[in-house]
Amino acid sequence: MLSGGGEEERPAGLSGATPLTSATGRAPGPTGTPTPDASVGGSTTGPPAPDGTLVTDLTTPTAPVVRSPSPGPSRTVSPSRTPGPPPPPSPLPPAPRGATLRPGDTGPEVKALKQRLHQIDMFDGDMQAQYGHALESAVADYQKRQHITSDPTGVYGPATRRALEAQTSV
Structure with a gap:
């Protein structure tokens, strides 16, 4: 929260450190305002700490995750016009009465x-x-x-x- 003097109040133990996020959920920039790229998964690095190191929120991704299309061409399932394997041969019809019978005949x-x-x-x-x-x-x-x-x-x-x-x- 901001006090009457326009300065942001800091929790105990964090005096002098820049908070990682503000009330908007964005990381503050060098001026204390949230950086626009933080809301889309960009960098959340704030101004340098008193010892000169940069403070970074490592729990927020630095870039949005983009899924690329599959490497191969897309395949559409459509009815096949190519005939499949031929159906198995149907059993021979029964031999007519008085006909010649040979191996493979039935009836x-x-x-x-x-x-x-x-x-x-x-x-x-x-x-x-x-x-x-x-x-x-x-x-x-x-x-x-x-x-x-x-x-x-x-x-x-x-x-x-x-x-x-x-x-x-x-």
Whole structure:
């Protein structure tokens, strides 16, 4: 506070020292008034102390913190026009009734073939509707025993179908 004489009152023990801030929250300049740069984070150095050293308030930053933009270009997420990886192949549709069956085929016709080969003790694998390696081997063995050469080996074609259906029932 200022007394009637225009001098600023100092707390006990600080006589002769320049206060670091005034009532405005700014550091006083050489004339005792707050410095304008102190309010924006500038230097708060006051006039020299009686011994000639400068008094500085180290709790106030000397310059405002400025955030620079990120070093890389900004990226905007937009829908991709580039197609992604192709979808996995869909399973083959079930083989039509009376069609040639081969490895990779699925469906009730494949299951019926397995049941027919099981009836004549030529297949003892799983009874799922998938034409796999075990079924291919069983068909090839059947073709060899029956001397069927007009169908590809391991493929349940028209000649193999006629012979097996004549021996079995499903």
